[in-house]
Amino acid sequence: xxxxxxxxxxxxxxxxxxxxxxxxxxxxxxxxxxxxxxxxxxxxxxxxxxxxxxxxxxxxxxxxxxxxxxxxxxxxxxxxxxxxxxxxxxxxxxxxxxxxxxxxxxxxxxxxxxxxxxxxxxxxxxxxxxxxxxxxxxxxxxxxxxxxxxxxxxxxxxxxxxxxxxxxxxxxxxxxxxxxxxxxxxxxxxxxxxxxxxxxxxxxxxxxxxxxxxxxxxxxxxxxxxxxxxxxxxxxxxxxxxxxxxxxxxxxxxxxxxxxxxxxxxxxxxxxxxxxxxxxxxxxxxxxxxxxxxxxxxxxxxxxxxxx
Amino acid sequence: xxxxxxxxxxxxxxxxxxxxxxxxxxxxxxxxxxxxxxxxxxxxxxxxxxxxxxxxxxxxxxxxxxxxxxxxxxxxxxxxxxxxxxxxxxxxxxxxxxxxxxxxxxxxxxxxxxxxxxxxxxxxxxxxxxxxxxxxxxxxxxxxxxxxxxxxxxxxxxxxxxxxxxxxxxxxxxxxxxxxxxxxxxxxxxxxxxxxxxxxxxxxxxxxxxxxxxxxxxxxxxxxxxxxxxxxxxxxxxxxxxxxxxxxxxxxxxxxxxxxxxxxxxxxxxxxxxxxxxxxxxxxxxxxxxxxxxxxxxxxxxxxxxxxxxxxxxxxxxxxxxxxxxxxxxxxxxxxxxxxxxxxxxxxxxxxxxxxxxxxxxxxxxxxxxxxxxxxxxxxxxxxxxxxxxxxxxxxxxxxxxxxxxxxxxxxxxxxxxxxxxxxxxxxxxxxxxxxxxxxxxxxxxxxxxxxxxxxxxxxxxxxxxxxxxxxxxxxxxxxxxxxxxxxxxxxxxxxxxxxxxxxxxxxxxxxxxxxxxxxxxxxxxxxxxxxxxxxxxxxxxxxxxxxxxxxxxxxxxxxxxx
Numbered sequence: 001x002x003x004x005x006x007x008x009x010x011x012x013x014x015x016x017x018x019x020x021x022x023x024x025x026x027x028x029x030x031x032x033x034x035x036x037x038x039x040x041x042x043x044x045x046x047x048x049x050x051x052x053x054x055x056x057x058x059x060x061x062x063x064x065x066x067x068x069x070x071x072x073x074x075x076x077x078x079x080x081x082x083x084x085x086x087x088x089x090x091x092x093x094x095x096x097x098x099x100x101x102x103x104x105x106x107x108x109x110x111x112x113x114x115x116x117x118x119x120x121x122x123x124x125x126x127x128x129x130x131x132x133x134x135x136x137x138x139x140x141x142x143x144x145x146x147x148x149x150x151x152x153x154x155x156x157x158x159x160x161x162x163x164x165x166x167x168x169x170x171x172x173x174x175x176x177x178x179x180x181x182x183x184x185x186x187x188x189x190x191x192x193x194x195x196x197x198x199x200x201x202x203x204x205x206x207x208x209x210x211x212x213x214x215x216x217x218x219x220x221x222x223x224x225x226x227x228x229x230x231x232x233x234x235x236x237x238x239x240x241x242x243x244x245x246x247x248x249x250x251x252x253x254x255x256x257x258x259x260x261x262x263x264x265x266x267x268x269x270x271x272x273x274x275x276x277x278x279x280x281x282x283x284x285x286x287x288x289x290x291x292x293x294x295x296x297x298x299x300x301x302x303x304x305x306x307x308x
Numbered sequence: 309x310x311x312x313x314x315x316x317x318x319x320x321x322x323x324x325x326x327x328x329x330x331x332x333x334x335x336x337x338x339x340x341x342x343x344x345x346x347x348x349x350x351x352x353x354x355x356x357x358x359x360x361x362x363x364x365x366x367x368x369x370x371x372x373x374x375x376x377x378x379x380x381x382x383x384x385x386x387x388x389x390x391x392x393x394x395x396x397x398x399x400x401x402x403x404x405x406x407x408x409x410x411x412x413x414x415x416x417x418x419x420x421x422x423x424x425x426x427x428x429x430x431x432x433x434x435x436x437x438x439x440x441x442x443x444x445x446x447x448x449x450x451x452x453x454x455x456x457x458x459x460x461x462x463x464x465x466x467x468x469x470x471x472x473x474x475x476x477x478x479x480x481x482x483x484x485x486x487x488x489x490x491x492x493x494x495x496x497x498x499x500x501x502x503x504x505x506x507x508x509x510x511x512x513x514x515x516x517x518x519x520x521x522x523x524x525x526x527x528x529x530x531x532x533x534x535x536x537x538x539x540x541x542x543x544x545x546x547x548x549x550x551x552x553x554x555x556x557x558x559x560x561x562x563x564x565x566x567x568x569x570x571x572x573x574x575x576x577x578x579x580x581x582x583x584x585x586x587x588x589x590x591x592x593x594x595x596x597x598x599x600x601x602x603x604x605x606x607x608x609x610x611x612x613x614x615x616x617x618x619x620x621x622x623x624x625x626x627x628x629x630x631x632x633x634x635x636x637x638x639x640x641x642x643x644x645x646x647x648x649x650x651x652x653x654x655x656x657x658x659x660x661x662x663x664x665x666x667x668x669x670x671x672x673x674x675x676x677x678x679x680x681x682x683x684x685x686x687x688x689x690x691x692x693x694x695x696x697x698x699x700x701x702x703x704x705x706x707x708x709x710x711x712x713x714x715x716x717x718x719x720x721x722x723x724x725x726x727x728x729x730x731x732x733x734x735x736x737x738x739x740x741x742x743x744x745x746x747x748x749x750x751x752x753x754x755x756x757x758x759x760x761x762x763x764x765x766x767x768x769x770x771x772x773x774x775x776x777x778x779x780x781x782x783x784x785x786x787x788x789x790x791x792x793x794x795x796x797x798x799x800x801x802x803x804x805x806x807x808x809x810x811x812x813x814x815x816x817x818x819x820x821x822x823x824x825x826x827x828x829x830x831x832x833x834x835x836x837x838x839x840x841x842x843x844x845x846x847x848x849x850x851x852x853x854x855x856x857x858x859x860x861x862x863x864x865x866x867x868x869x870x871x
Contacts, residue, residue: 084715100639
């Protein structure tokens, strides 16, 4: 579990992290979102013991990151926002070097390195020099390095930045696989829609303060946004509008060309209610689609000072 | 009309207009750096302490003799001080110029910003001269602020303006030449340390080995010119010989004897202009190539690497590829030693071949020469010593800053490796990678002393060389690691390491420092050889202990300024 209590970090007069309270449960993927300079990277650097906080405290699996630095480093795998590589090492050597740095016995290193190479699909590149790899490959190598000591917690600072769509999808699949392996993952990214698909929880940070933390479902009431469903019927659109307007859960029904926009007071089973009502009335449904609140929208609203 | 002429004239000689926006940018940036002001202050403070210590040891309360006698000694002290300071500036300015310019273009090539610069209306000339002049400006400022101190020393008497002017001019032109050569090399080689070492090697060959050979042949009557003409030509074309000629007579008689120094300076400026022209020509070619090409490896380096891998690591059975070297021992040492003694780039391989060649020639020449050829032996010993220590400074300071530059430093510090293991690993690797060079130095030193004193030289070799060398190695590695943790770039860290080492050895451990003066007086009065040993031991222990303290400071600072 990752926990911060009133975590603060000042750089002179600038407060990069301001009284941050955060809890990430074991086995969760936590998306850490915020505009540039919001304090995401600083928070992550404190958690991996590279920076000391000015105030407050941070814990990883109950260990204080300031006092138990070495133990914390053994528990955590950290991938920085810009990952440098030793350009004169080969992929296998690079990973074996970090295996040695994490104190893994020499006898076990080879099988462990081969294991993470397999997991990250880099087996064919093990004899290539690190600097000859493409950006996507280097990111994957970074993930392989992070996994070399089988850490319980992964802290990944924008692991998908600068990657092409295919590489992003591959990284996303890899993260899902890691979640299945029971890792706790804290991940920051600007590719917000991607986090939406893989994260259990999200935290939105602005000016060093956490403006929201919770599940996607919890964002809606926080923003005062209702659930919306867009439905399209084969004919008798007027009848459909009449039926839907009569439902007690529905707040508003609006015709938008061929479609009908239905706004609910709360988002629970909105699709099912619409579908059952129309089918029971003998109307043919062409399409029915929930209008989901995108993470980007929530991010924009939350970081514009609309919610405090 | 007059206004227009004045405007044209001022435009022509406006440095910002002449050297372009890069020079302008560097001026603005450097004026905002507190470090530069601190450096100037520290430099003046260091010189002042040095001058005061000489003053005190010459005219201090413990000095005997009448007031008239003491005043008569002032001119001698003045000559000694000024010679030491100017020699120090002469050597340090060139070395620091080489270090400062070593990554000037290669960094721009590597980051791709050179190609961007080339798409702007900035000319290649402005890029090259902007880089050269902006970096050297700081150095020139350091030399300039020492001028008032040198002027004060003139009050001591015995120091004519001619000597001050010639020394400053020779130093300035030599510094320009060194900077231009380093900049040219930085267009060719990727790594700053390769540039530094190749430039030092070029210096050793063109300003040391070849002139030494010509001089020796001329003395034996086997050269196209006679001895006098050869030496005059060397003084005109070689800044070291020029400065040595200027100083030698001055120290003896107080009269500067090298009257051709303006011609020498003009020649050096002409060579610098040629180097700048070459750099201007090459820089435009380097820009597009850099965007696409990877670092080429010299064929011989590849063969060497494969052979060494086969010899030292029988890895074929355990590892999937025989070129993969298994990690053995402490990981930091393994990683640093992975590059081998030689290094893996074509520049490093070329340099190693040059060094081996220079060593073999030096050994043969020393074995064939008479035991009293001090110039030859002194040159070779000093040259190998200098290269070994510069290389050590690069590996110790660069061991940390290269990780910072490559952004691998946070990743390394996020591992459970202890800070002391990281510092120790870097220190051991910096030493081990220089063992071959130190061995070469040891062999040349031993040959020289055996030829001079036979079996009696063994205590001198053991005591003087090993003790001094060990303390210097400790100091350079310790200060290198310390500056590695303080600075972000390799060039700054290496320049600080070399600068500090030269300052300490020249000003406070050189022939004119108070400790040595005390020792010489004692030896000459009492013939106390044991006192000589004692003083050397104290000095070596002090330098070594300072190095160790700096290494400890490096360990404490390791996790500061990570990003």
